[in-house]
Amino acid sequence: MEFLVRFETRLPDTMGEEERKRLREAERARAMRLREDGLLKRLWRVPGRRAVVGLWEAPDATALHDALASLPQFPWMDVTVEALAVHPQEV
Amino acid sequence: MEFLVRFETRLPDTMGEEERKRLREAERARAMRLREDGLLKRLWRVPGRRAVVGLWEAPDATALHDALASLPQFPWMDVTVEALAVHPQEV
Amino acid sequence: MEFLVRFETRLPDTMGEEERKRLREAERARAMRLREDGLLKRLWRVPGRRAVVGLWEAPDATALHDALASLPQFPWMDVTVEALAVHPQEV
Amino acid sequence: MEFLVRFETRLPDTMGEEERKRLREAERARAMRLREDGLLKRLWRVPGRRAVVGLWEAPDATALHDALASLPQFPWMDVTVEALAVHPQEV
Amino acid sequence: MEFLVRFETRLPDTMGEEERKRLREAERARAMRLREDGLLKRLWRVPGRRAVVGLWEAPDATALHDALASLPQFPWMDVTVEALAVHPQEV
Amino acid sequence: MEFLVRFETRLPDTMGEEERKRLREAERARAMRLREDGLLKRLWRVPGRRAVVGLWEAPDATALHDALASLPQFPWMDVTVEALAVHPQEV
Amino acid sequence: MEFLVRFETRLPDTMGEEERKRLREAERARAMRLREDGLLKRLWRVPGRRAVVGLWEAPDATALHDALASLPQFPWMDVTVEALAVHPQEV
C-alpha cells in the first residue's frame, strides 16, 4: 500500500554544524537503505522550504511509522501521512 | 490495518421522504453486511450533527475505499480517512 | 518539471446518468492520451472521496494548465497544483 | 460515555534522556492503571507523529479531565477531546 | 454534565413565510419544553447572525443529541458541541 | 452585557514551582473578587487543556478588558472574547 | 461602546433587478437613519468585494444586533462583529 508523506525538518538553532553534518549523512544512509528495502520509492523537494514530499510503500501504517521513526532526523521532523488508494486507471 | 473514518451525509433537499427512507434502510443493511465481513468495527455519532465517526479495518486503503463506496448514501457523503498505526501499548 | 496535482470532481446533481457515463469515458480516453504524451505519470485515489492525486510532468505551469484544461470534466474539477523540485537524493 | 481524545506530546529539548525514560515508564504504568479502571479503552498511534488517538470512557468530561491530568506527561501534552454519542446501529 | 452548543439555522430560500412562522413557533415551544426538563439552561444570540450559543445539561452526549434532534428546525441547523468539565472554583 | 471569554494559560517553563503556586493562589483570590463584583459569573474547564471558558458580565468591552487584565496570570494568558446578545427567549 | 462590524451581502441570483434596486434604496435610507441615531459611525468598502467594514456604537451587543437586523438586506448579509475596548491613548 502506498502513502504520500510530507515532512519538514527543523534542527534546533543550538545544534552545532558538525552535528548537523553527521545527522544529514546518517539520514542519507538510512534513506538509501529504506529505498533498497522498497519502502521509500520517490522523494521530491518542496521549492523554497526544508520540506520533502515522498512516496512510500509499506504493508500498513504501523510499518510505515517504523520506517519513518528509523530516520536519524525523525525527532526534529514534522510529518503528515496520507493513505493512497489504487486508481482504477492504474490497474 | 485500522482506519478512523469520519463522514457527514447531506441528502439533497429535493429528495422525497420515501426515497430517503429507502436509502436509510439500504444503508443500514449494507453497514450490517460490512460489520459481518469485519470491515466496519464501530460507529459513533457526532452529537448535534448528521455525522459519524467509525473504526474500520481493511487490508489497505483501496479495500477501504471499495467498502465505503459500496454504501448506498456514498454519493452524498463527505468522507475523511485517517490511517492508524498500532500503539505499542496495544500489542 | 514535475507537479503534484490534486483534484476533486463534482458533477452537478442535475446531470443525467447517460451524460455522466459519456463524460467518464471521454475523461478516461483523454487521460490515457496524456499518459502516452508523458504528461500524466501516476494517479492515486484519495480513499473515501471523488478526489485524485496525480503526478504530472510538463515543461512549465502553462503546459500543465493546458493539459488539465483539456480534460472533459475540467469545468467541474476543483484543482490545486504544487510545483516540485528535484530532491538531491534522486539525482 | 465515550470520548475520542487526541494528544501529541512534546517534551522540552532541555530534558535529559534519563528523565525522558523515567517519564515514559511512569506514563505507561499510569495508562495501564487507567485501562484497568475502564477509563482508557483503546490507543492508536498517528503514523509519523508523536501523537496518539485514544478511545476513553468516563461518566462525564470532569472525570475524563481528571484521568488525562493524572498522566505524568500531561504538562507537555496538547490534548483535544471530542464527545461521542451512541450510534443507533450500535444499540 | 454541561455542554456549550453553538448553532446557526439556515432555512431554505424556497420555504414560504407561513412555513417559517409555523417552524419558529414549534421551535420556541419545543425549546420551552427542553428548559422545563432541565436540558436547556441558557441561550444567547450571536450579534449580527442567525446563530445561537446555548448552555445545555444532559447525562451524556447521546441524550444531548436526542434533545437537539428533537428541535423542529434541526434539519436546517449547523451544530457544534463542546463538552465542558467542572472548574475547580465552581465546586 | 455578557461576554463569553475563552483563555488558555501557559506559564513559562523557566518559572519555578513556588512562583507558580503563588500565582495560582493570587489568581484564585482575584477571580473570587471579580465574582463578588458580579463581573465573573461562571467558569468551565475545557477537558484535557489548561483552558477555561467563562461567562462574564460588564458594562462594556473596556470594563471587561480591565477585569481580565487585573488577573495575575494575564501576561501568560491567550484570551479571546465573544460579545453576546440577549436571546429573545430569555427575556 | 464601539463595535467593528464586517458584512458581505449576497442577493440570490433569482432576485430581479427591480427588487435589487428597491432593496438597495431601502438599505441606504435605513443606514442614513442609523447614522442619525448615532449607531452607525463610519463605513468603508473592502476593495474588490461586495463587503463593508463599519464602525458602530451601541449600548450593548443586543442593541447592535437590533440595529443590524433592521437593515432591509439583513437576511442576505453574512455578518461578523468584533467588540472594541477604548485604547488608553484615546482617553
Add this chain to the structure above:
Amino acid sequence: MEFLVRFETRLPDTMGEEERKRLREAERARAMRLREDGLLKRLWRVPGRRAVVGLWEAPDATALHDALASLPQFPWMDVTVEALAVHPQEV
C-alpha cells in the same frame, strides 16, 4: 501604488454558452482598456483553476475598486486585494 489582486470567476451553471462568450469578449475588451489606462499591469493564470493573479496600479483602493467593478464579469468574481509597498531594492 501597486496592488496584487487575485480573483476567481464562477459563472452560474444556468448561463448559456452564448452569454458566456459575450461576457468573455466584453471582459477582454475592458481589460485591454484598463491596461491602456495603466491600471492593469500584468496578469497570470493560476494553473488548474479559473483564477487569475494580477498586478494593478491605482492612486488608492477606491480607484482600484472602481476599476475592478468595471469588469463585466465582476458580479461573479471572488476577489482579494493585497496592498503592496515599494521594496527598498527597487528604488
Add this chain to the structure above:
Amino acid sequence: MEFLVRFETRLPDTMGEEERKRLREAERARAMRLREDGLLKRLWRVPGRRAVVGLWEAPDATALHDALASLPQFPWMDVTVEALAVHPQEV
C-alpha cells in the same frame, strides 16, 4: 487613503521591566507624533489581548509601512494591513 491596521505586540520574556517601560513611553511619544502628522487617526484595544486595531491614513502602502516601522516596538509587533476604499454613502 485609509488602512485598517491590526497589531499584537509580544516583547521577549527576557526583556527587563525598565526596558519595557522605556519602550512603552517611546511608543506613546511616537504614536502621538504620528497622530499630529495625520497618519494615525484612531486606536482601539482588542479586549483581553495585547492587540490593537487602528485606523491610519497615508498616501500609499509605502508611506504606511514607514510610519509603522518608525514605532519603537515595531520589531516585536505582528502586523496585518487591510486597504480600505471609500464607501459611496460616505461621500
Add this chain to the structure above:
Amino acid sequence: MEFLVRFETRLPDTMGEEERKRLREAERARAMRLREDGLLKRLWRVPGRRAVVGLWEAPDATALHDALASLPQFPWMDVTVEALAVHPQEV
C-alpha cells in the same frame, strides 16, 4: 517560467546587530546578482511586516529552489512558492 514567491525573515533574537548588518548586506548583494541573472524580476514589501513578495523566473522549480537557497538569510526565511501560468491576454 514565472513564480510568485512570498517570504518572511525572522533572524533569531540572539543574533547581534553586527551580524544582522553583515547578513543584510550579503543578502542585498546576492539579490542584485540574481537580478542580473534574470532570476529575480521584481520585489514588493508587504506593508507592516518583514515580508516580501517577489516575481521570479526560472527554468523549473529546482532552479528556483537553488536561487532561493543561495540567499544568505535563507536559513531564517519562511518561503512559499506559487507556480504561475501565462495568461492568454499576455501573449
